[in-house]
Amino acid sequence: xxxxxxxxxxxxxxxxxxxxxxxxxxxxxxxxxxxxxxxxxxxxxxxxxxxxxxxxxxxxxxxxxxxxxxxxxxxxxxxxxxxxxxxxxxxxxxxxxxxxxxxxxxxxxxxxxxxxxxxxxxxxxxxxxxxxxxxxxxxxxxxxxxxxxxxxxxxxxxxxxxxxxxxxxxxxxxxxxxxxxxxxxxxxxxxxxxxxxxxxxxxxxxxxxxxxxxxxxxxxxxxxxxxxxxxxxxxxxxxxxxxxxxxxxxxxxxxxxxxxxxxxxxxxxxxxxxxxxxxxxxxxxxxxxxxxxxxxx
Numbered sequence: 305x306x307x308x309x310x311x312x313x314x315x316x317x318x319x320x321x322x323x324x325x326x327x328x329x330x331x332x333x334x335x336x337x338x339x340x341x342x343x344x345x346x347x348x349x350x351x352x353x354x355x356x357x358x359x360x361x362x363x364x365x366x367x368x369x370x371x372x373x374x375x376x377x378x379x380x381x382x383x384x385x386x387x388x389x390x391x392x393x394x395x396x397x398x399x400x401x402x403x404x405x406x407x408x409x410x411x412x413x414x415x416x417x418x419x420x421x422x423x424x425x426x427x428x429x430x431x432x433x434x435x436x437x438x439x440x441x442x443x444x445x446x447x448x449x450x451x452x453x454x455x456x457x458x459x460x461x462x463x464x465x466x467x468x469x470x471x472x473x474x475x476x477x478x479x480x481x482x483x484x485x486x487x488x489x490x491x492x493x494x495x496x497x498x499x500x501x502x503x504x505x506x507x508x509x510x511x512x513x514x515x516x517x518x519x520x521x522x523x524x525x526x527x528x529x530x531x532x533x534x535x536x537x538x539x540x541x542x543x544x545x546x547x548x549x550x551x552x553x554x555x556x557x558x559x560x561x562x563x564x565x566x567x568x569x570x571x572x573x574x575x576x577x578x579x580x581x582x583x584x585x586x587x588x589x590x591x592x593x594x595x596x597x598x599x600x601x
Contacts, residue, residue: 308359327362
């Protein structure tokens with residue numbers, strides 16, 4: 305059997321399914337600022353189909369991308385879906401005509417969001433739904449009990465198979481876990497943004513997936529220059545180096561790099577086959593600084 309590109313990254317559990325650790329994030333399939341349709345819908349469809357051909361079996365999306373646009377493109381490109389494809393979506397926000405992302409965490413809003421995702425994706429059950437909490441990149445400490453309990457009720461009704469949380473603190477993760485099983489955490493994390501190091505290690509011990517977003521977000525010019533230096537030496541791109549570092553960071557990290565270009569998709573997936581040596585890993589750790597002491601949850 306031929307090993308596909310994404311499969312070279314290894315596998316990890318996402319709920320009761322095992323997925324390749326290198327997946328695909330669909331946000332960039334919508335138009336500018338994640339609003340409206342893309343300039344080239346056929347190109348967006350081609351990216352999704354190529355991703356699946358390369359072994360991607362984990363696609364991250366949301367009905368508020370567009371809104372609705374991204375999920376409709378996913379359905380057009382891939383439905384009926386391959387049996388091994390896991391589609392993960394998010395709820396907890398909505399879009400305004402001027403492109404803002406206000407929260408939508410009331411139980412009736414969450415119920416409507418789940419039904420909208422089901423309708424636009426063409427599914428009877430959503431495999432994984434992440435509760436996205438407010439804040440663009442950094443979590444805000446507040447109780448998530450009411451919205452997470454609303455999703456747990458929808459799970460009991462059979463509309464959702466597994467639950468996750470996004471943009472949360474360690475305390476919020478623990479609160480969610482006390483209400484219903486959490487199978488993944490999706491937070492801001494990358495080579496230089498290492499605040500979640502203790503959480504990642506604790507989740508790894510529990511067998512819970514961690515999905516970082518903004519793999520190149522928040523870099524200072526000096527840090528970007530240092531990353532560029534490593535990438536040139538390895539004859540690759542900064543994004544590939546950043547993704548490869550994340551794959552090496554912990555076996556429970558699932559990556560969802562996004563792009564609207566087939567060429568860029570294939571470039572990202574090459575990170576699955578790349579190996580960083582001890583010297584490169586040490587140099588990259590110096591760029592971002594080290595994490596904090598390990599913690600228990």
